[in-house]
Amino acid sequence: MSSQTLISVIIPIYNGSPWINQCFNSILQQQITPDVNLEVCVCNDASQDDTKQLLNYWHTVFQQSSIKLKVIDNESGTPYGVLVGYAKNKAISISEGTYLCFQDVDDIMMPNRISEQYEKAKILPQDTIIGCQFKRIPENSTNRYTEWANSLPKEKLHIQIYTSHGPTVIMPTWFCHRKVFNNVGGFSEGGKGTPEDLIFFYKHLDLGGKVFRVDQCLLTYTYHLNAATFSVQESTIWKLRLQRLELNVLSNWEKFTIWNAGKQGRRFYHSLSVQHQKKVIAMCDVDVKKVGKAYIPFDPHTRESGTPVDIVHFKDASPPFVVCVKINLTNGEFEKNLLSLHLTENIDYVLFS
Structure with a gap:
């Protein structure tokens, strides 16, 4: 066990019961090599559905595959909101992995996601955020955005950063060394409607961090109106991009x-x-x-x-x-x-x- 590299899958959850089974199944089906060990670290952000019961069930399922499921609960009864970074920070606080693999509960990993990104992480500098190509479900949702994010030349991943509502590699595809998180200092917890992924991404770049994309489709990215992304106003993104453009x-x-x-x-x-x-x-x-x-x-x-x-x-x-x-x-x-x-x-x- 001491020779294994631990990878922590980071999942913030609020009322995740419609998606937990398919998300966790995709983690269970990861094709990892013997030198890798997985743990799944969840922040249950005051869910009011049967998320807690499903997490208890999956604790046993993961245990049978030698995967540890760690859960930290926000038991206040009031969700702080996965988007503002609270739940991501909390999930990371209970993680121990050398590498962090971010996953939204409504998305699905391809079986080779972790292995492909881990292989790149071993040879890239430790201050690199590694993304990947993805597909959207339902099909044909946000076609222009998906095509842009999947085909942007790699040399422009750190340049063409003012043309989208988010980073050039989307947050649910991120895989990175823990040092990336520590260097930035965590995700913003600025309140509902805060684009914590873009704030983190800009700070990462400002600190000299690097960006890379694995040119394989390794994630199915779900598009639905209840997604946390829709709580971020376009004017907030505009202001954030403008401030950085003026400064840099x-x-x-x-x-x-x-x-x-x-x-x-x-x-x-x-x-x-x-x-x-x-x-x-x-x-x-x-x-x-x-x-x-x-x-x-x-x-x-x-x-x-x-x-x-x-x-x-x-x-x-x-x-x-x-x-x-x-x-x-x-x-x-x-x-x-x-x-x-x-x-x-x-x-x-x-x-x-």
């Missing part, structure tokens, strides 16, 4: 152009601090109805108009750019236009959409 990118630029003179570009301009609004030298677009005119910002609070911002054709615009155009929505026209300028992402432009 725009503060190093003397001036820049906003690529998109439409709704998203204007929203971005108004979201900027005054300091960074002053750095905007133009907006660029392809719409002939906009090019050659100017956007005049208007502050509804002061009822005053701001300094006009010229709108130019993208071919006449000066980098660096903050690109406020959603990718893969124009039949490749936007991507072709961007490619024609021979720019380098993260130096000459940043995608923010």
Whole structure:
């Protein structure tokens, strides 16, 4: 036993009875080698269904396969919320594994998930978050997001970090050395609606942490309206991404152009601090109805108009750019236009959409 590597599967649960059996079965069916031992660490966050009874049942089932099931209960009667990080932190607090494998109770591991990610973890630096490709159920739910997350080039996993509502490798696929969690200091417990995964991911990157994706589908990711993700407002994600962009990118630029003179570009301009609004030298677009005119910002609070911002054709615009155009929505026209300028992402432009 002393020569085995312990991997802790971390599962936060609130009213998980519809999914516990399929989730735990997928853990039971993991194809692990003799040098690996598993434990399953659960925080039962004041569930009001029969989660507790199911956990008692699975304690015996796992024990028969030499897998230890550890459970810590929030017995206050009031759930603190799995999304805000409380339950993840609590589950990790009772874990002992060298590696942490994150799993949502409504998702299903493929039989080779842990073995594939563990093999990569052994050869990658210990400060690496390792994700994987996934499939959604029901099929055809969030197609664009799934395709983007599964196909984003690996060299862009730490670059294209302002284009989605979450990290470039989704939280339920994370596998990492315990040092990653310790270095970041745990998940935010900031309250309901806090995007704790994105906050953790940004801090991980700020500390020099690395990101890797195993290019195999190792997880079935369930899409349903009761998922905790839906409690996070889009405006909260926008604000978090903007704050990091201003701190880590725009503060190093003397001036820049906003690529998109439409709704998203204007929203971005108004979201900027005054300091960074002053750095905007133009907006660029392809719409002939906009090019050659100017956007005049208007502050509804002061009822005053701001300094006009010229709108130019993208071919006449000066980098660096903050690109406020959603990718893969124009039949490749936007991507072709961007490619024609021979720019380098993260130096000459940043995608923010």
